[in-house]
């Protein structure tokens with residue numbers, strides 16, 4: 001079972017590690033079998049699973065529902081669940097209660113939330129309730145209407161802000177921090193300075209770990225692909241080929257064949 005202590009040890013020893021998103025049992029089981037130590041139930045499920053145009057409409061109920069499925073599949077992984085938009089911004093009390101629900105009702109092992117220095121009281125209160133917090137700085141998709149999706153920390157002021165945010169979330173008690181879509185040199189400096197592990201998402205090669213959206217890695221989500229993503233498979237195209245072949249077979253009377261399903265049940 002991967003723990004937050006293990007991530008700290010990897011930081012100490014300089015061993016790079018991975019995190020991938022999972023939103024359901026089947027994908028979580030694949031992520032775990034592939035040896036990915038951290039499964040993130042990301043609120044990116046709003047786009048790739050629920051078809052919204054941003055993460056903003058995702059609810060606590062959505063996150064609890066999907067976390068339960070991931071926990072059943074991701075054997076041995078550290079399961080981290082995103083706190084959805086407006087589940088932690090209104091009050092510290094709200095934030096602790098909602099983080100608690102993700103752990104108690106969803107079965108998550110840790111929560112992730114977006115924001116830097118502004119989130120210090122929230123992170124402190126959640127950690128005080130013995131709930132491990134992964135922070136998320138740089139590009140924060142929940143702030144899309146305020147900040148857009150552009151690269152962060154591109155000038156001196158931005159780099160200073162990123163470093164201040166990173167130091168603040170570490171001091172507040174976060175056990176790791178995602179750095180999304182920043183200048184690579186800025187992420188490298190944060191990684192050098194912090195004692196907790198940094199996990200890069202489009203922030204270059206110098207972070208302690210790397211995270212991507214699994215549906216992007218597999219080429220399953222085709223509406224858009226962030227520029228920093230590398231596709232390791234084209235499963236969307238493979239699925240299209242298979243699904244159109246099935247439909248053609250049925251139309252042509254080739255499926256099901258007369259004997260299919262008449263014998264013994266297929267083994268797993």
Ligand code: KIV
Nearest residue numbers: 021042043044201211
């Ligand atoms: O929601 C998500 O998938 C994320 C990762 C991209 C870091 O927050």
